[in-house]
Amino acid sequence: MSQAPSLAPAASAAADGYELTLVIPTFNESLNVPRMVEVLDAALQGIRWEVVFVDDDSPDGTAAVVRAMSQTDPRVRVLHRIGRRGLSTACIEGALASSSEFVAVMDADLQHDETVLPQMLAAVRSGKADIAVGTRYAQGGSIGAWDQSRAQMSALATWLSHKVTGVQLSDPMSGFFLMRREAFNSVVRDLSGLGFKILLDILASGRGQLRVHEQPYQFRNRVAGESKLDTQALWDFFLLLIDKRIGKIIPARFVSFGLIGGMGVVVHFIVLTALFQFMGQGFAWSQAIAASVAMVFNYTLNNMLTYRDRRRKGLRWFTGLISFAAICAIGMAANVGVANYLFVQQTFWVFSALAGILLGAVWNYAVSAVYTW
Numbered sequence: 001m002s003q004a005p006s007l008a009p010a011a012s013a014a015a016d017g018y019e020l021t022l023v024i025p026t027f028n029e030s031l032n033v034p035r036m037v038e039v040l041d042a043a044l045q046g047i048r049w050e051v052v053f054v055d056d057d058s059p060d061g062t063a064a065v066v067r068a069m070s071q072t073d074p075r076v077r078v079l080h081r082i083g084r085r086g087l088s089t090a091c092i093e094g095a096l097a098s099s100s101e102f103v104a105v106m107d108a109d110l111q112h113d114e115t116v117l118p119q120m121l122a123a124v125r126s127g128k129a130d131i132a133v134g135t136r137y138a139q140g141g142s143i144g145a146w147d148q149s150r151a152q153m154s155a156l157a158t159w160l161s162h163k164v165t166g167v168q169l170s171d172p173m174s175g176f177f178l179m180r181r182e183a184f185n186s187v188v189r190d191l192s193g194l195g196f197k198i199l200l201d202i203l204a205s206g207r208g209q210l211r212v213h214e215q216p217y218q219f220r221n222r223v224a225g226e227s228k229l230d231t232q233a234l235w236d237f238f239l240l241l242i243d244k245r246i247g248k249i250i251p252a253r254f255v256s257f258g259l260i261g262g263m264g265v266v267v268h269f270i271v272l273t274a275l276f277q278f279m280g281q282g283f284a285w286s287q288a289i290a291a292s293v294a295m296v297f298n299y300t301l302n303n304m305l306t307y308r309d310r311r312r313k314g315l316r317w318f319t320g321l322i323s324f325a326a327i328c329a330i331g332m333a334a335n336v337g338v339a340n341y342l343f344v345q346q347t348f349w350v351f352s353a354l355a356g357i358l359l360g361a362v363w364n365y366a367v368s369a370v371y372t373w
Helices: 007-016 033-043 062-070 087-096 114-125 148-165 181-190 198-205 231-246 252-278 283-306 315-344 349-371
Strands: 020-026 049-055 076-080 102-105 131-135 177-180 212-216
Touching: 020 033, 020 087, 020 114, 033 049, 033 062, 033 114, 049 062, 049 087, 062 076, 076 087, 087 102, 087 181, 087 198, 102 114, 102 181, 114 131, 114 177, 114 212, 131 198, 177 181, 181 198, 231 252, 252 283, 252 349, 283 315, 315 349
Parallel strands: 020 049, 020 102, 049 076, 131 212
Antiparallel strands: 102 177, 131 177
């Protein structure tokens, strides 16, 4: 049975003030949290540190585990978020909740090598770098036991991030880094908070002004719990790239909303064709069914992807659908009204239709963002 970290250094650090805050986002990581504190205590000897676990209301009681540990170790804190989800916003809020001169971000699953943290701190403290990034791809680093498909996915994401954001780094997808608070404060208001790649967001927002030190490390296998990387996380990454490219002109969420709306049009015509052309149903009835199916499709995907951090579940899923349907009904009326008005005014029918579609899309996006999500 492992021993709890000594409280004497913890009490001394609390009295003198912390120089390093580790921000660790968590969701269902109750089994990993105690071990994480142990390895940090061993790796950070001689450093005044604290750890802030930012928990998104984990069903497995992660927040309660951290809260219990904080009763005996003042270096351990929990920021318990209810009704909000997302790794990037968790990192931002955790960093803002501390006052240390240096802030580090790492995962709770023990895959990041905590033993290189002193080297990362030394590189930034020396003044030669604003941010130290743990990299799996520099000489001396390793991706561990990844299968070929995950390695290829990571390589593709790295290539895309280079092309879209201009960030030139061996591992811009890393979730393991340490930076000076001044550097964090200089970019925090430009961060999108989208997705799960906060480092890429920070570097892109720094516009090439942040000096980077790359620290090789050996990526380890997860000890307990489940990986959070899924298709929805990849969509978040796509939105982040869009936001860093055109976010100041067109909101990334609107791009996602529009793309899903385009998919909804395809679904609409598939259902309409099946009912009207192949099953011999009346056009009005087929159109109504197709529109209903497309609307449920759009709502479901937007709930899963565009508004993943505000996702409605259970009974709230159904009340959200009713809200979305009512909003879309008004948007459809505005769409048809404007399009018909322009057509009567001798505007080319394609342009009339596009104007109506654009107005309806903007209405649906703006109003559903407030009243549905």
